[in-house]
Amino acid sequence: MIKNGLVMTIRKHYAIVLTPANAYEKIIKRQHMEVGMNIMYTSEDLISENSIGRNMTMTKKYISIASIVIILLIGGIFGSQFIERHEDHIISERINTNENPLVSTIITVDINPSFKLELDENQIVIGYEALNDDATKVNLEGILSLNVEDAIELIVSQAEHAGFINIEDLTDDYVLITVVNLSENQENDLQAVLEKLEEKTKESEALKAVNMALIQASQQEFDEAMTLEVPVGLIATGYRDEASVKSFFADENHAELFLEKGSMITQSFEYQLKLVEKYLNDFEDGDVLKNQLQNAYNVSKDDFYKAKEMYDYAYEAYQLALASGVQEDIDGAQLRLEQAEELKIMMNQFENQINDVKTVLRRSLEGEDKLLLEKDAEEIRVRAEEEAKRLENQGEESQLREVEQNRMNEQNLDEEKPREQEQNRQEDQVEQNSQENGEQNGYEAPGSEEHNKEVQKGQDNSGSEENPGPSDQQKGGTTEGDGDGESTPQKSGGDSGGQSSKH
Amino acid sequence: MSKAIDELIYKIKTNNDAVKLNEFISQYEPFVLRVIIDTTNAYVDRRNDEIYSIGLIAFNEAITRYEIEKGDFLSYARLVISSRIKSFKRQSKPLELDIENTQVYEKSFEDQYLLKQEIEAFEKVLESFEITFEDLADASPKHEDTRNRAKSIGIQAAHEKDLVKFLYDKKRLPIAKIAERFFISVKIIKRSKKLISAVIIIIEEQFDLLFQWILPK
Numbered sequence: 001m002i003k004n005g006l007v008m009t010i011r012k013h014y015a016i017v018l019t020p021a022n023a024y025e026k027i028i029k030r031q032h033m034e035v036g037m038n039i040m041y042t043s044e045d046l047i048s049e050n051s052i053g054r055n056m057t058m059t060k061k062y063i064s065i066a067s068i069v070i071i072l073l074i075g076g077i078f079g080s081q082f083i084e085r086h087e088d089h090i091i092s093e094r095i096n097t098n099e100n101p102l103v104s105t106i107i108t109v110d111i112n113p114s115f116k117l118e119l120d121e122n123q124i125v126i127g128y129e130a131l132n133d134d135a136t137k138v139n140l141e142g143i144l145s146l147n148v149e150d151a152i153e154l155i156v157s158q159a160e161h162a163g164f165i166n167i168e169d170l171t172d173d174y175v176l177i178t179v180v181n182l183s184e185n186q187e188n189d190l191q192a193v194l195e196k197l198e199e200k201t202k203e204s205e206a207l208k209a210v211n212m213a214l215i216q217a218s219q220q221e222f223d224e225a226m227t228l229e230v231p232v233g234l235i236a237t238g239y240r241d242e243a244s245v246k247s248f249f250a251d252e253n254h255a256e257l258f259l260e261k262g263s264m265i266t267q268s269f270e271y272q273l274k275l276v277e278k279y280l281n282d283f284e285d286g287d288v289l290k291n292q293l294q295n296a297y298n299v300s301k302d303d304f305y306k307a308k309e310m311y312d313y314a315y316e317a318y319q320l321a322l323a324s325g326v327q328e329d330i331d332g333a334q335l336r337l338e339q340a341e342e343l344k345i346m347m348n349q350f351e352n353q354i355n356d357v358k359t360v361l362r363r364s365l366e367g368e369d370k371l372l373l374e375k376d377a378e379e380i381r382v383r384a385e386e387e388a389k390r391l392e393n394q395g396e397e398s399q400l401r402e403v404e405q406n407r408m409n410e411q412n413l414d415e416e417k418p419r420e421q422e423q424n425r426q427e428d429q430v431e432q433n434s435q436e437n438g439e440q441n442g443y444e445a446p447g448s449e450e451h452n453k454e455v456q457k458g459q460d461n462s463g464s465e466e467n468p469g470p471s472d473q474q475k476g477g478t479t480e481g482d483g484d485g486e487s488t489p490q491k492s493g494g495d496s497g498g499q500s501s502k503h
Numbered sequence: 504m505s506k507a508i509d510e511l512i513y514k515i516k517t518n519n520d521a522v523k524l525n526e527f528i529s530q531y532e533p534f535v536l537r538v539i540i541d542t543t544n545a546y547v548d549r550r551n552d553e554i555y556s557i558g559l560i561a562f563n564e565a566i567t568r569y570e571i572e573k574g575d576f577l578s579y580a581r582l583v584i585s586s587r588i589k590s591f592k593r594q595s596k597p598l599e600l601d602i603e604n605t606q607v608y609e610k611s612f613e614d615q616y617l618l619k620q621e622i623e624a625f626e627k628v629l630e631s632f633e634i635t636f637e638d639l640a641d642a643s644p645k646h647e648d649t650r651n652r653a654k655s656i657g658i659q660a661a662h663e664k665d666l667v668k669f670l671y672d673k674k675r676l677p678i679a680k681i682a683e684r685f686f687i688s689v690k691i692i693k694r695s696k697k698l699i700s701a702v703i704i705i706i707e708e709q710f711d712l713l714f715q716w717i718l719p720k
Contacts, residue, residue: 002533004549006716008622009636016636022654022702022717024639031545036619039546040555042533228678228689240679241669 007037014047102126105189106180106222109152110231110245111159111173113138123148123192132229138162148193149200152177157206167209170279170362172267174249177214178233180222190216194263201265208268213249215262237261272354273301279361289364292377297357299384303391304350307343310394314340342394349387356380508576512569528562534577535562538584543592550615554591561587614712621710628704632674634697642697652687653695654717657702659685667707676700 005017005025010033014026017039026047033039104121108114113135118127125146130136138158143151156175159165165173177197179190194214201207217225217236225232230243237258242248249255258264276297283290314337321333357380364373515523535558539547547555564587565580573579629635643650660666660681669677676696682689692699705713 002536006618006622006713009626016640018713018716020717021650022657022698023643023650024636024698025643026637026640030540031543032548033546034615034619035622036615036617037546038549038615040536040549040552041540041546042537044537045540045546228693241673241675241677243675247673 002040002042005039005041007033007035007039009035017041104182106182107148107193108176108178108180108222108225108232109155110176110178110233111156112164112244112246113159113162114231115140115155117143117148117151119148123189123196125151131226134164138164147196149196152197152212153200153204153206156210160206165210167206168275170275170358170365171246172249173210174245175210175212176231176233176245177212178217178231178236179214180232181216181218187216190214190263194265197265201268207265208271211249211267212265213258213262214264215258233262269304269351269354272351272358276354276358276361279358279365289360289370289374289377292374292381293357293360296353296377296381296384299381299388300350300353300357303384303388304347304354307347307350307391311340311343311347314343346387346391346394350384353380353384353387509571512566512576513571516566524566527566528559531562532559534580535559535584538581539588542585542588554588557587557591558584618712621712624708625705625710625713628708629701632670632700632704634700638697639701642695649691649695650698652691653698654702656681656685656687656692656695657699658706660699661703661706667703670700670703671707 003019005019005027008016008018008024010029013029015029015033016024016026018024027041027045028047102120103118103126105119105123107117107119108131109117114131115135115138116129116131117125120126125143125148128140128143128151130138138155139162140154140158143154146154152175156165160167167173177193179193197207197212197214201212213233215233215236217232221235222232224240225235228235228240230240231245234240234242234245234248237254239248239254249258255264280290280294280297314333318330318333318337321329324330357377360373360377360380364370511527514520515527536547536555539554539558543554561584562580565576565583568583569576569579626636629639663684666677666680666684669675669680676692676699678689678692678696681687681692681699702717704710705717
């Protein structure tokens with residue numbers, strides 16, 4: 001039959017036409033062809049990829065076929081020799097797939113290269129597989145029999161080695177780890193992996209530099225992911241159209257959504273600081289942008305650590321109070337800890353500011369307009385200073401609250417004094433009476449002495465706590481001047497100490 | 504086979520059956536085209552299909568002049584058509600400017616030129632989606648049904664703003680969304696994904712001439 005084709009392109013040895021039925025066909029290139037021409041042709045003009053060669057004679061065809069077969073045979077013989085030597089780069093090395101009873105958990109690791117790991121009940125790797133082309137380029141020699149956290153570290157460092165992640169640049173790298181449900185209690189597995197990774201990250205340079213996102217997925221989601229060639233973890237979040245982990249997490253909304261179903265171990269803060277510092281140093285001194293960013297960075301970094309200290313102390317005080325067993329102290333410390341939660345929020349703010357600085361740095365590397373960047377940097381700097389002020393006020397506030405608390409305690413004590421005296425008098429009265437009555441009453445007025453003892457202990461406790469850290473918080477009235485010698489576990493200014501920072 | 508044709512022709516001629524004659528010629532149009540293409544090593548330009556008419560006339564002539572003694576009909580017809588074509592080509596070598604037909608001629612040139620513009624622009628856009636015409640040729644399914652499917656999916660999807668936006672932003676087809684919205688299986692979409700994307704692009708970029716070309720008739 002006669003076909004109509006619209007010439008789309010003319011290459012060296014063929015042309016491609018578009019039929020009215022929306023099919024693109026490769027046809028023999030002939031004379032006088034032009035793009036845009038509407039031509040008549042038949043199926044005999046089609047070039048099929050599979051044909052050996054339409055213009056070859058039959059004998060030539062047979063010879064080609066024969067030679068190909070021979071080459072294949074020879075290749076096959078040699079090929080089998082190669083397979084053993086390149087064992088390490090085999091796409092899959094496993095004992096068995098899902099039928100293997102030893103496999104207790106299946107995990108996929110998606111960066112951009114995607115891998116599947118099979119773990120036994122002790123979460124040791126007993127099988128692995130490359131799930132895409134890029135993954136085959138990553139050398140995972142030695143991954144078998146590693147603990148899951150060590151295996152993931154290996155994948156991350158090897159992927160970096162192969163060039164798929166660059167931890168030195170300012171773009172965040174994400175590693176998506178998905179636990180696929182093989183049985184009922186797979187949530188424990190995810191929790192276990194999460195905890196192991198958290199521990200491992202503390203000592204692993206490779207893991208510190210990346211963000212690890214963990215989520216659970218069902219068997220169906222796994223199958224769907226394999227079909228669509230989309231990372232399982234993204235399917236589990238509900239995103240079927242995104243094939244790239246990187247671009248998925250580049251969108252902040254996505255990251256938030258992800259956290260609803262999964263967990264994240266973010267790039268270590270220290271590492272972020274390192275990166276930012278390194279890039280700031282690359283600027284020339286006196287560069288306006290650099291100064292703004294440096295300012296914002298310094299302020300945010302200091303504030304972060306300040307807030308962290310304050311929080312840590314409140315936490316420690318709480319622990320100590322718990323240990324003492326004195327209810328009042330416990331309550332007090334707990335209250336202060338709850339107040340300190342605000343500090344945690346502020347720490348988050350400061351982290352965000354550092355992140356903002358990082359973003360501006362990245363944009364400047366990408367060549368964005370300097371003026372625009374300077375404007376943004378200024379905003380960040382101003383914000384950082386505002387937050388710093390807030391932190392100081394927070395410190396003040398909590399100190400004021402301390403003062404209040406103490407004053408109230410004192411008041412109670414004062415109130416109790418006259419009552420005590422009353423009680424004592426009454427006791428004496430009773431004693432006298434009893435003595436007169438000939439009774440020996442070893443019984444003492446309820447709680448009075450005990451009460452005194454407690455108060456004493458309380459005082460001693462707070463007295464024994466050293467006042468920690470840098471003395472730059474010379475705000476608010478300290479209670480040092482009081483004769484009661486009550487001091488607070490939180491930072492108050494001007495004390496001796498110099499207890500070493502924990503960081 | 505040729506025996507049958509020979510007999511058929513004989514019958515037509517003796518019966519002077521005009522209807523059957525036309526039927527016969529229609530049936531063998533592809534054959535005529537084949538001869539023309541083989542003879543000139545060029546395809547027939549629909550906008551300039553004079554040579555095709557010549558071929559048909561020659562074919563008719565061959566039927567008229569055919570006799571069993573001349574041998575196998577199709578071989579004879581091929582000879583006649585071929586020689587007629589060759590002489591036609593020799594004749595029109597010196598460019599004859601036919602004033603009456605110039606405007607028609609120019610118009611068809613203009614059309615082709617416009618189409619060429621569109622196609623070249625199309626190729627550029629496809630490039631940004633990392634699609635080549637070769638990809639589309641490889642992806643073009645042999646089955647007509649599947650092809651039509653791809654076309655209609657593309658046309659439908661092109662009307663949904665969010666789907667188009669997705670395609671342009673991510674340079675990938677929102678396969679899952681399309682599957683959901685139009686009740687089509689993911690496998691089918693996946694197989695023709697580049698083709699579908701191409702259709703959406705044609706519509707979105709307003710390549711009207713191209714769109715006219717593939718419009719369902």
